[in-house]
Amino acid sequence: MKLNKTFLAVAVAMPMFSGVAVADTVTAADMKERVFGSLFVEYYMPDHDKRTSPAWNYMDNDWGYGLELGYYLTETWALRAEYAKLDLQSRLDGSDASGNRIGIDAMYHLTRNPAIYILGGLKRFDAVQNSTALNIGVGYKHFFNENFGLFAEASRYQGIDESYADAGFKLGMTYVFGTAAAKAAPTPAPAPAPIVAAPVKADADADGVVDSADKCANTPANHQVDAQGCTVFVEKMAAVGDVDIEVRFPFDSAVVPADQRADVEGLGAFMQRFPESTVLIEGHASNVGNPDYNMKLSQRRANTVADMLTNNFNVDPSRITAVGYGVTRPRVEGRTAAANAANQRIEAKVTAKIKEPVLR
Known part of the structure; x- marks a missing residue:
């Protein structure tokens, strides 16, 4: 077939x-x-x-x-x-x-x-x-x-x-042929144990740390806290502002007179107190005479203040930057006596480590 x-x-x-x-x-x-x-x-x-x-x-x-x-x-x-x-x-x-x-x-x-x-x-x-x-x-x-x-x-x-x-x-x-052997019924799972609600513990300032463990009560609501309920801070370097140092130099001189050292001493004391702070010292001159000469004169004056911080207050030179700007950055325009007095100056820009709270 x-x-x-x-x-x-x-x-x-x-x-x-x-x-x-x-x-x-x-x-x-x-x-x-x-x-x-x-x-x-x-x-x-x-x-x-x-x-x-x-x-x-x-x-x-x-x-x-x-x-x-x-x-x-x-x-x-x-x-x-x-x-x-x-x-x-x-x-x-x-x-x-x-x-x-x-x-x-x-x-x-x-x-x-x-x-x-x-x-x-x-x-x-x-x-x-x-x-x-x-x-x-x-x-x-x-x-x-x-x-x-x-x-x-x-x-x-x-x-x-x-x-x-x-x-x-x-x-x-x-x-x-035939049918499959009957399968044993699955053993029922044991009934779950009843859930007992945990007692609610007081947290008056709602920072997530119960009052019995909170060592810093009434922390701000937007602050991140540690296990003790205290604000968590972070340290960072930040500019803390400009410091005007009013130093009047004798004609054609970069020596700081004894009666005008108070601002420099205040700056030195600040940098001693905050050993991680740094400073930019800017020397300026009035718009009288040769601009090139004034540029060099402003640099010598900035160096004088930097040397005072190093020698008198033991501030490490790596923390100090001295720059002379001559007449390029006047505070007051013009050549009047008032303008010359305002422009013949030393400015200091200080950066220090500050603590800021970590926000939620």
């Missing part, structure tokens, strides 16, 4: 099964200790030597069909027996090269994905010649419920008494 009618029957049945809703609850455990049967069609490909050898009647690629009967031993292992009808012909003249194949297989379903399995077995052929072969393969099953499924499979047949390596691809349907 030719394969055409059988193949068409399987092809028609497959769309019918594909319309069945997939049962999400089907697992490998549902198949354990159950018998299954399968029908399949197979495209069989003889070894190249068979296709070119008169001893094998120039056996050509062609279709076959068959059935299987098996048993799921465990969730992963199964055994099956197989019968296949190979409907083969000769490549040379189209004469009959058909035969049968019988055998057994062991199947191992992957633990992480039971739909995929590998197989190995022993087969006996009587197509043209009698021969025995070992086979290995891989397959995929898709169950639509706990009974019906489709499968696809590829196998390699290695001759034992004859040297050949055939191959075959199966497509079929399988039916698992």
Whole structure:
């Protein structure tokens, strides 16, 4: 009998099964200790030597069909027996090269994905010649419920008494008899322990630290606090303002007169008190005489004040910068006596480390 009618029957049945809703609850455990049967069609490909050898009647690629009967031993292992009808012909003249194949297989379903399995077995052929072969393969099953499924499979047949390596691809349907063993009902989870509300502790200033641990009451609402409820401060260097040092120098002199040292001494005392502070000393001159000369004169005057801070108050020179600006930055425009008195000056710009609260 030719394969055409059988193949068409399987092809028609497959769309019918594909319309069945997939049962999400089907697992490998549902198949354990159950018998299954399968029908399949197979495209069989003889070894190249068979296709070119008169001893094998120039056996050509062609279709076959068959059935299987098996048993799921465990969730992963199964055994099956197989019968296949190979409907083969000769490549040379189209004469009959058909035969049968019988055998057994062991199947191992992957633990992480039971739909995929590998197989190995022993087969006996009587197509043209009698021969025995070992086979290995891989397959995929898709169950639509706990009974019906489709499968696809590829196998390699290695001759034992004859040297050949055939191959075959199966497509079929399988039916698992019976129903899955009843599953034990899950043990109900113990009832949760009743939730006892913790007593609310007083926090008068609402800073997140309870009054019993708060060492700084009434901290501002926008201040970040530490574990004791006290404001968290951050230190940074910042300009604290300009300090006008009113020093009037004698004509063409950069020496600070003794009666005009009070501002310089005040600056020195400040820098001693804040050892991380720095200062920029700016020397200025009135707009009288040669501008280049006045530039140098203002620099000498700035250096004089810087030297006083270093020598009299032990301020490290690295904390002091002295710059002369001559007449380029007048406080008062013009050359009047009042303008000259205002412009002949020393200015100090002090930068010191300050503490600021960290805000929420």
